Amino acid sequence: MLAALRATLRGAGVDSPEADARLMLAAVLGCEAGGLILRAGEAVDPTATARLGAMTARRLQGEPVHRILGRRAFYAHDFAMSAETLEPRADTEALVELCRAPIEAVFAERGACLLADVGTGTGAIAVSLLALYPALRVVAVDLSPGALVTARGNAEAAGVAARFHAVASDYLSAVAAPLDLVVSNPPYIPSGDIAGLSREVRDFDPHLALDGGSDGLDAYRALADQALRVLRRPGHVVLEIGQGQASEVCEIFSRNGLVLAATKDDLAGITRALWFRREASSAEIHAPSGRPDADPAA
Numbered sequence: 001m002l003a004a005l006r007a008t009l010r011g012a013g014v015d016s017p018e019a020d021a022r023l024m025l026a027a028v029l030g031c032e033a034g035g036l037i038l039r040a041g042e043a044v045d046p047t048a049t050a051r052l053g054a055m056t057a058r059r060l061q062g063e064p065v066h067r068i069l070g071r072r073a074f075y076a077h078d079f080a081m082s083a084e085t086l087e088p089r090a091d092t093e094a095l096v097e098l099c100r101a102p103i104e105a106v107f108a109e110r111g112a113c114l115l116a117d118v119g120t121g122t123g124a125i126a127v128s129l130l131a132l133y134p135a136l137r138v139v140a141v142d143l144s145p146g147a148l149v150t151a152r153g154n155a156e157a158a159g160v161a162a163r164f165h166a167v168a169s170d171y172l173s174a175v176a177a178p179l180d181l182v183v184s185n186p187p188y189i190p191s192g193d194i195a196g197l198s199r200e201v202r203d204f205d206p207h208l209a210l211d212g213g214s215d216g217l218d219a220y221r222a223l224a225d226q227a228l229r230v231l232r233r234p235g236h237v238v239l240e241i242g243q244g245q246a247s248e249v250c251e252i253f254s255r256n257g258l259v260l261a262a263t264k265d266d267l268a269g270i271t272r273a274l275w276f277r278r279e280a281s282s283a284e285i286h287a288p289s290g291r292p293d294a295d296p297a298a
């Protein structure tokens with residue numbers, strides 16, 4: 001079955017026929033992809049064969065394999081996806097890594113940390129960080145209520161739901177609490193480029209998760225303005241960016257007094273994440289921002 005499926009996918013020009021065939025066959029047999037060889041002598045029941053046929057038809061229509069399976073591994077967990085969520089990408093693991101230094105700096109300084117993950121999607125960033133830091137609390141924001149339902153389910157599956165607060169909001173507009181850190185992988189594809197994306201992305205990722213406006217930078221402008229209202233001093237903003245957007249995004253944030261602290265490349269060597277710091281200013285420090293247990297939701 002594996003050989004036949006691989007040949008079908010290869011014949012149809014699928015990019016990764018070997019990996020996709022293993023993932024789909026393992027999913028219908030209910031085992032790990034690495035365990036298939038151990039089951040080579042077993043008969044496969046007709047229901048599994050029919051399910052595999054249906055999955056293969058979807059893959060041949062260009063649907064990405066993880067969307068067919070409904071889940072994808074990201075950082076240290078497996079994330080359920082839905083029609084309203086972007087498929088989490090390995091590039092975004094660089095963003096999670098870049099968040100670690102500012103989060104640890106905040107804990108060292110205040111003993112608590114409240115972070116907003118803006119455009120949480122599956123909750124991949126929020127849940128990964130909550131699992132890394134047992135005292136972290138996260139406000140997970142999305143404009144899509146369906147995405148928030150999926151993200152909450154992923155937080156429950158990872159055992160971090162008690163510290164995960166879902167908020168339906170247009171970026172940070174409904175978030176009132178003083179935040180230590182704003183993290184976001186926002187939509188950043190210029191609207192005019194969407195038609196030219198691969199069909200795996202264009203036809204299956206939600207456009208709300210992709211479309212960054214005419215120059216791809218709308219979300220960064222909104223976040224740079226809104227961060228001034230919700231971010232403590234000192235405070236931090238960590239962002240994923242598209243290829244080649246670093247200097248424009250730095251300019252947008254520096255206009256609002258946020259200073260570039262570090263960058264991180266993805267596995268392809270492309271600058272993928274930026275960390276900005278909002279410096280402390282004694283004139284602007286006020287009592288509520290010193291409370292570690294402020295209510296995170298608006």
Ligand SMILES: C[S@@+](CC[C@H](N)C(=O)[O-])C[C@H]1O[C@@H](n2cnc3c(N)ncnc32)[C@H](O)[C@@H]1O
Binds near residue numbers: 125186187
């Ligand atoms: C590129 S996806 C990132 C998803 C997830 N954080 C990840 O990295 O896999 C962008 C997300 O932003 C959300 N979004 C788009 N516009 C928004 C807005 N105005 N306010 C809040 N969220 C928005 C989308 O629904 C989507 O979930």
